[in-house]
Amino acid sequence: MHRRNKWLDGLIMLVLIVAACAMLMPYAWMVLSSLKSNMEIVSGSHTFLPSKASLEGYRTVLVDAPFGRWLMNSAVTSVVITAATLFTSALAGYIFAKHQFKGQKLLFILILATMMIPFQVIMIPTYLITAKLGLVNQLMAIILPNLVSSYGVFLAKQFIEDIPQDLLDAARMDGAGELRLMVRIIAPLILPMLSALGIFTFMNSWNNYLWPLIILNDESKMTVPLALVYFNGTHMVNYNVVMSAAVLITLPVIAVFLIFQKQFIKGLTMTGMK
Amino acid sequence: MNLGTATGRNKGIEPGAERAGRKNGRKFIYLSLAPVLLLFGVFAFLPIGWSLGLSVFKYNPLSGSALFVGADNYIRMLGDSVFLKSLWVTFKFVIIAVMVNIIITLMIAVAIQRIRTGWLRSLMRTLFFLPTIAPLAGTAIVWSTMFNFNHGLFNILLDKMHMAPIQWLSDPHYALYSVIMMTLWADIGYNIVLFIAGLDSIPDMYYEAAILDGASRWHIFKDITLPLLRRSMLFISVTTVVSYFQAFAQFQIMTKGEPFNETRVLALHIYEQAFSNSNMGYASAMATVFLLIILVVTLLQLKWGRTEWEY
Numbered sequence: 001m002h003r004r005n006k007w008l009d010g011l012i013m014l015v016l017i018v019a020a021c022a023m024l025m026p027y028a029w030m031v032l033s034s035l036k037s038n039m040e041i042v043s044g045s046h047t048f049l050p051s052k053a054s055l056e057g058y059r060t061v062l063v064d065a066p067f068g069r070w071l072m073n074s075a076v077t078s079v080v081i082t083a084a085t086l087f088t089s090a091l092a093g094y095i096f097a098k099h100q101f102k103g104q105k106l107l108f109i110l111i112l113a114t115m116m117i118p119f120q121v122i123m124i125p126t127y128l129i130t131a132k133l134g135l136v137n138q139l140m141a142i143i144l145p146n147l148v149s150s151y152g153v154f155l156a157k158q159f160i161e162d163i164p165q166d167l168l169d170a171a172r173m174d175g176a177g178e179l180r181l182m183v184r185i186i187a188p189l190i191l192p193m194l195s196a197l198g199i200f201t202f203m204n205s206w207n208n209y210l211w212p213l214i215i216l217n218d219e220s221k222m223t224v225p226l227a228l229v230y231f232n233g234t235h236m237v238n239y240n241v242v243m244s245a246a247v248l249i250t251l252p253v254i255a256v257f258l259i260f261q262k263q264f265i266k267g268l269t270m271t272g273m274k
Numbered sequence: 275m276n277l278g279t280a281t282g283r284n285k286g287i288e289p290g291a292e293r294a295g296r297k298n299g300r301k302f303i304y305l306s307l308a309p310v311l312l313l314f315g316v317f318a319f320l321p322i323g324w325s326l327g328l329s330v331f332k333y334n335p336l337s338g339s340a341l342f343v344g345a346d347n348y349i350r351m352l353g354d355s356v357f358l359k360s361l362w363v364t365f366k367f368v369i370i371a372v373m374v375n376i377i378i379t380l381m382i383a384v385a386i387q388r389i390r391t392g393w394l395r396s397l398m399r400t401l402f403f404l405p406t407i408a409p410l411a412g413t414a415i416v417w418s419t420m421f422n423f424n425h426g427l428f429n430i431l432l433d434k435m436h437m438a439p440i441q442w443l444s445d446p447h448y449a450l451y452s453v454i455m456m457t458l459w460a461d462i463g464y465n466i467v468l469f470i471a472g473l474d475s476i477p478d479m480y481y482e483a484a485i486l487d488g489a490s491r492w493h494i495f496k497d498i499t500l501p502l503l504r505r506s507m508l509f510i511s512v513t514t515v516v517s518y519f520q521a522f523a524q525f526q527i528m529t530k531g532e533p534f535n536e537t538r539v540l541a542l543h544i545y546e547q548a549f550s551n552s553n554m555g556y557a558s559a560m561a562t563v564f565l566l567i568i569l570v571v572t573l574l575q576l577k578w579g580r581t582e583w584e585y
Contacts, residue, residue: 012385019382020401026459027404029427030416041425048430092310101303107311114318118520118568120541121561124548125324126317128335145317148310178302207409209523214549225411229527232415239419246412257407261400264407268464269471 030250034058034243041240057244060235067248069220070227074206077142077223082202084147086194092148093156094186098168108157114150119210127214141215142223146205152197155271159190196267199260206253224249329559334552347559357560359535360543363450367539368518371454375514376507379462383469384499399470403463410460414527417456418443421528443529446536453524453537460524461517465510472506473499508579512572519568540564 029048037054061067095101096108126145135141163186171181187194212226222230228245235241257264329348332341351357382402389395405413420427421442429439442452476499484494500507522541525531531538531546544564548557 009388012388016382016385016389016398020398023401023405023459025427026413026416026420029420033419048427088310088313091306095303095307099299099303101300110319111314114314114322116569116572117318117322118516118541118565120520120522120544121325121565122318122321123545124328124554124558124561125321127549128324128554129316129321131335145313148313148317150314150318153310178299178306203407207411209409209411210545213526214545225409225523228409228415229411232418232527239422242415243419246416249412250408253407253409254404257404258400265399265403265467268467 027250030243030246034240034247036240038238038240041238054240057238057240057242058248060238060241061231061245061248065227065231065245066220067245070222070224073139073221074224077139078202078205080143081146081205082198084143085149085152085201086198088148089152089156089197090160090182090187090190090194092153093158093160094182096153096157097160098163098165108153111150111153115154123210123214126211130215135215137216137218137221139221142205142208142212145211149197149201151271152201155193155197156190159193160186163189192263192266193270195263196271199264199267200271203253325558325561328555329562331555332553333555333558335554336552340555343555347556348563350556351560351563356535356538357543360531360538360540363536363538364519364540367450367454367521367537368515370451371457371518371521372511372514374454375458375462375465375518376511378458379465379510380469380503382462383466383473384495386466387470387473399467402466405460406463408460410523411527413460414456414524417459417524418528421452444533446533449529449533449537453528456528457518457521457524465514468506468510469503472503476502504579508575512575512579515571515575516568519564519571 032048032050034057035053035055036050037052037056040051092111096104130136130141130145133144135144167185168181171185176184206223207225208223209225209229212223213229216222216226219227219230228242228249231245232242330342330344330346332343332346333339386395386398386402389398423429423439423441423444426442428442432439440448443449480498480502481494484498489497520541521539522545525537525539525542526545529537531542540560541564544557544560547553547560
């Protein structure tokens with residue numbers, strides 16, 4: 001479609017390849033550092049490559065730290081939050097899209113408005129509320145405030161509004177109850193939106209750092225990002241250990257991303273979610 | 275006539291059925307919306323009001339004493355040099371990081387979009403997107419070791435080029451830029467993907483017409499691509515500005531606001547005042563100011579974005 005200019009194309013390609021290599025550099029650094037031995041680091045290594053590959057760092061992380069526990073904490077909280085958010089978003093979205101009740105507009109606007117509120121504004125009262133509920137240092141404290149998502153409700157409403165009313169009326173005529181309607185008719189029709197919302201919700205809660213930092217300080221209750229930083233504080237000198245932990249935490253995320261890449265990119269362009 | 279009676283009969287039946295249906299519907303609405311609204315109430319609406327209320331108190335959660343001080347917390351901010359510095363640092367960070375972000379992501383997106391081989395194009399997109407899915411806390415730690423003075427990657431590279439090493443994170447001239455560099459690495463993938471989607475939605479015929487008219491590459495970019503990308507551009511700049519205002523993990527982990535508060539962004543300052551110094555009233559007042567700043571900046575962007583569209 002364009003006048004092709006081989007020279008220009010080549011140059012652009014070259015620049016892109018250099019940029020892509022620069023993007024990969026921190027990963028290479030992370031993996032190579034994780035393979036250095038403690039000796040090498042203490043004696044002050046000045047090289048990119050480890051002089052002799054060693055799995056010492058990984059051994060320390062897996063044996064001396066409750067690594068499995070941290071993974072479990074992250075997995076449990078993220079799965080529960082994602083499942084609940086999908087459910088509450090679809091339910092509320094359905095009600096706002098297809099039902100009428102008093103104060104509906106105002107409520108929806110209020111929910112939308114919370115999307116604009118930065119977490120820094122509500123973190124102090126949220127901490128106080130969670131503390132009053134006696135949940136400090138409990139995984140429940142991570143889960144409870146995150147069971148609903150204003151963005152999720154908004155998205156679900158947008159998508160459910162497009163479902164023809166006739167379809168719902170026909171199902172009601174056949175005697176389907178509201179819940180059955182949700183599960184059998186609405187959920188399958190908004191599946192692409194739900195999977196995008198699910199991926200982003202999962203990722204955000206897996207990577208969340210600020211809220212766990214506020215509410216958790218018991219080592220055994222920590223989620224992965226928090227544990228990693230805590231671990232970094234206690235093993236600062238042995239950065240092969242810290243880098244090993246970073247590798248172990250990053251790899252699963254990358255694997256999941258590579259598997260769901262298509263839905264991920266589609267979800268991002270569909271919802272603009274970050 | 276027949277038709278009339280038919281609808282008449284239907285009308286006769288419907289109200290009853292509808293009433294029953296509506297009654298069922300009401301029950302369904304209340305039963306299912308109640309828990310959802312309760313959660314929104316307790317963890318969204320209530321905290322906003324509470325935060326505004328807290329901002330006129332001197333409140334320390336450890337002693338549990340709350341003293342009403344009126345506007346004192348707000349007045350105190352005006353004389354608090356650390357707060358004023360953190361405002362300045364926040365704006366500096368947001369402006370530089372957002373501008374550089376948008377320029378490089380647009381350039382990379384245009385370059386990736388020019389690639390004709392399908393797999394190569396998606397490989398490139400994947401490579402640039404990968405860092406966005408890694409936990410930012412982990413990324414910050416990895417980058418801290420890369421910025422290490424004695425054996426970090428950057429100083430190894432400088433050494434290879436026979437240049438003097440740099441105190442990346444503890445020299446006041448470099449610290450903020452080091453964090454910006456890391457933030458860009460971790461974050462550009464989103465905007466690249468969004469820009470590529472925006473570019474894909476521009477119909478080919480505009481380009482074909484321009485090529486027939488003999489327009490130059492630069493003119494095509496300036497007069498077709500950029501104006502038609504305006505929607506993406508507005509969306510991307512608003513979301514990026516809002517998210518960079520709230521940037522926290524990289525500052526808290528990599529620099530803790532040092533050296534000389536050169537990297538003490540407002541998000542970090544509020545956190546430390548509230549949870550390290552237990553000044554929750556004062557922190558809430560700063561949070562209120564923070565909220566106002568974000569609202570005003572977003573509204574201004576939307577306003578400018580819209581007027582520009584209409585031309």
